[in-house]
Amino acid sequence: MTAPRAEVKLSGTAAPQERWASRYMMEGYASMNRNILAAATALALIASGQAMAFQAEPESEAPVAGKTLPDGTTPEERSNTARLNAEQAARAKAENVTYEQEVSAAAQQVAADQAAFAEETAAYEAEKARVAAMSAEERMKWEADVAACKAGDVTRCAKPASSPPPQP
16 A cells, blocks of 8 residues: 655745845845945045145245246136035035945845845745645554554555546
């Protein structure tokens, strides 16, 4: 006598690990690119700070309007350059704030995705455990029926399989 085979289908189509694996791998590459970009930006900012310190020489006397300075620039050009530098610094600061907000939002999304993954994995594992327990219970009942049948209790014996009708 063979054991009955109960077909039990797990809920869902695939393990959650399969759906999330490629997504997290791609996020790893994006994270690496962000880190490289952040390092390059930091180096550029450090270099620009040193260049600004080199250019900012103390003036000993107030330059006369229209008179060129030793480096060949006029006071108007210097004030225009200072204004442009201040505008660029303000734009850079705004871009940095925006970037930090995007990084924070991405980190929150990753945390939410990881929480959802953990929840789906727990549900999948619980379903696997439930099916395994049900299968073990059915097997124990079947083994008890086989033992009772062998002991002479014909009411617990399996009914013979009906043969298909003869083919003409």
